[in-house]
Amino acid sequence: MKSITIFVMLDACRHDYISRRHTPFLHSLQSSSLSCPVKPTFGFEPDAAYLAGLYPDQADGGAQFWYNPKDSPFKLARFLPKWTNKLPKIPQKIIRKLLLKAVRLSNSAPNLSTAWLPFHLLNQFALPMMNGLDQPGFCPGHKSIFDLLREQNLPWLFHAGPDYRVTINAACKRAKVKLHPPLAFAFFHIGNLDGTGHAFGPHSDEIQTELSHVDHGLSKIYRLANKRFSNVNFVIMGDHGMIEVDHLLNVKEILSALPLSLEKDYMYILDSTMARFWFFSKQAKQLIGHAMKNLQGGHIITKDEKDTFHLNYPHNRFGDMIYLANPGYLIFPNHYQVHRPETGMHGYSSNAYGQQALLLINSERVKHQQLKTPVAMRRVFPSVCDLLDISVPVDCNLPSLLTDLP
Template sequence: MKDRLSLFIMIDACGWEIVKNHPFLQSMAPHRRRLESVFGYSSTCVPSILSGRWPDEHRNWCYFVYNPAESPFRPLRALRWLPTALTSRRIVRRYLTKFVKTHLGFRGYFDLYNIPFRYIHLFDFTEKKSPLQPRGMNVGPNIFDLLEEKQVPYYVTNPALPEEEHLRLLLADIKSERIDFAFQYWAGLDGLLHSVGNDSPEIPKKLDHYDAWISQVMETARKHYRHIDLHVFSDHGMANCDEHLDLRAKIDTLGLRMGIDYAVVYDSTMARFWFLKPGVREKVETLLATVPEGRILPEEELRHYRTWFDDQAFGELIWLAREGVLIVPSHMGERPIRAMHGYHPTDPQSYATLFSNTDQVPEDLTHIPHIHRLMEQAVLAHAAARSSQPATP
């Protein structure tokens, strides 16, 4: 029997508002806390958790950025002649995404989403590496770099596999006593919330499902480890989308030319603009000021939430929708979905969660990047314990 196992389990989109009145993990991890997320999507949140740094430090923020000089997607522009009725279909995009990811050698999460092929040559993709692997950050190290450096044996989720397989592999590593540290990432709740919203009776059932899985993990771990440190957490919450906004149609009334006068990425809750000719910014700002469903974020606020980039690589102007407003159609999808995240970090449904089986979590652990502290402490403790063990003859 080994001495200690550190279990870190991330449940994507398990927001505070979703679980605060649910008896989730009440017996296994009774110490619960609301955490402030970071401004952005999972593309921002997960790297922030894994590195302990903020978006302006690790530069894993939004996926698509205007960068025609280095765009890897130029060959895809030939597909612009295909009918939109075909190229906007999700199944077509899914197969193309798999082909392009393999061809370009991208190792992180990748999706072509709904970027029009006539404009795709204008954009680059920012997550070419996987934050769930060593040397996987755009800038700086992550927790897996530390695990490798300290030679602490660990388990980490392979996102390409289904959740049930994640559970099986983790249980196998625990039974073999191979690992001292585990980072499990379950994304099924996120997908379910997008489909049915956070008021659906399917959500408590999914939480009960995870509760049973974690109970199984803990029951197995107790047979092989004397001490188990359990931390279950999320990256953000999820807001129901009861209002739809065609922001692209409003911008199109200006008569500006995409790729000549300006460039824009319409995310699900944000619009990020680059201005290519004088006077264009003023026209866009004037129009956006008439759109009550959201607002332009000033530099001071972006700096406060650590998403201001001096090179403006992710956008020269950031417009953010009000919580519950979905930009549709957008470059993320042509059709509405029931719920979305990526709103302001202090909107009610944006808050994340932390559940622990110990009451020793520091009081100043208040934001999701702080979870890295718990992981770092665990890794260093395991490394110290291993170094103090007598060498085997």
């Protein structure tokens, strides 16, 4: 018999989702665990925070796309005529699938996506984090939890997309077959709450039903692990929360009213809660800067915020200017939702209550404690290293939550 650390990345699990009624398993587990709200790093891609303890500018991440025509994997897209952008949803989806298939012939990165970027602009953009979370080089120049496991020759089970369906049912099935000694670590990405939260909002009946369903599945994985291993460390973490959308911001309309030409004067990408701009003319910088400054429902990220959120990249690939929507505001249409707006969204300021996620660590090495103060998501990395008895890399000076509570 052996010890295992199970890490469940419960996508979009808000810190206040736990209740006796809808999540009886997690509620009872909480009474013997360390639990607290966790503050994700800024943006949409906080994986490097919990897997390697990194800020966005250390990981060179934070958004799915960046402006990088030289390294764009979508060079093929320039052959698609402009009218393809006007096609209805289904035929466009088919073209996007075919395009991805063609791109994959020369690029095997698992996290490739076109989102809903117009075909003729795709060759201007690349994806900064195309590698799988467990692949070497996920955080170039830094070691992730999987790099450390690799170094120690410790076996792990990895359940995440695109190879595996990120549902609780698929995770349970896989755990039943694969969760056995000598595994030292298991990673499950479970996406049920993200999809339901986007479609119906974080306060809906649908999310309560989904929570009960996920809770039941997690209890099965937990029981199974305790039967097969002598010691189980069980970590549940949401990568962000979910906020009800109650206002829409039409940035596209504002831009099209300006006497500027896209590609010649500027480039932009709308990531639901962020509008990011690259300027190629003084006039574009001035006119767009003025228009966005006057757009109620958000603000342009300041120098102080760049310092606080660690967005001081040595390049401008994430944008010359970033407009961030206030919690509850959704930029629509955007390059992820073009047909209808979502009811719930994340990607707001890390300080927003609903953007914060759940962290629960159950292990005989932690004392029961339910903290109200949020902890930084980067501290999950040294805490998981601690559970695995692996030393953190020398350049990581973050304390583990097992020994040093806030």
